[in-house]
Amino acid sequence: MLNVLGVLPDAILPFHWATITRPLMVGDDRVHRVRAVAGGLFLPSRGVWDEVEAGDVIGEIIEATAGEPIETIRAPASGRILAMREQPVVLPGSMLARVVVTATQESA
Numbered sequence: 001m002l003n004v005l006g007v008l009p010d011a012i013l014p015f016h017w018a019t020i021t022r023p024l025m026v027g028d029d030r031v032h033r034v035r036a037v038a039g040g041l042f043l044p045s046r047g048v049w050d051e052v053e054a055g056d057v058i059g060e061i062i063e064a065t066a067g068e069p070i071e072t073i074r075a076p077a078s079g080r081i082l083a084m085r086e087q088p089v090v091l092p093g094s095m096l097a098r099v100v101v102t103a104t105q106e107s108a
Contacts (some may be wrong), residue, residue: 026100032076034097036061036090040070044084044097053078058097061090075099 004023036042044059052058052075061071075081079101090096 024100024102026102030079030101031082032079032099032101033095034058034073034076034099036071036073036092036094036096038070039091039094040064041088042073042085042090042094042096043088046081046084048081048084050081051079052081052099058084058099064089073097077101 038061040061041064042059042061046052046056046058054075054077056075057072058075058081059073060069061073062068063070073096077099079099082098082100085094085096
């Protein structure tokens with residue numbers, strides 16, 4: 001906390017603290033929410049913090065009794081998966097994932 005506030009500079013921190021990845025601060029305008037169109041069982045194919053390109057498949061929704069695919073879920077933008085739904089049962093409109101556009105994807 002003191003390092004983030006600028007009270008303790010990186011140079012005087014113990015080695016293991018200096019190698020910590022700094023948090024990514026983003027505004028809501030850079031977070032894309034992925035919602036289900038159909039209801040069924042959501043099966044993610046990617047994990048949290050995976051890098052994705054716009055259009056990459058990040059999961060699918062299958063029909064619960066027959067196991068047939070209903071909907072392919074794709075990344076809406078290039079970036080990283082910030083959050084992924086853990087509960088498989090989804091209804092239309094359920095939040096499935098959040099994809100954040102990182103600075104490297106913005107400048108590309």
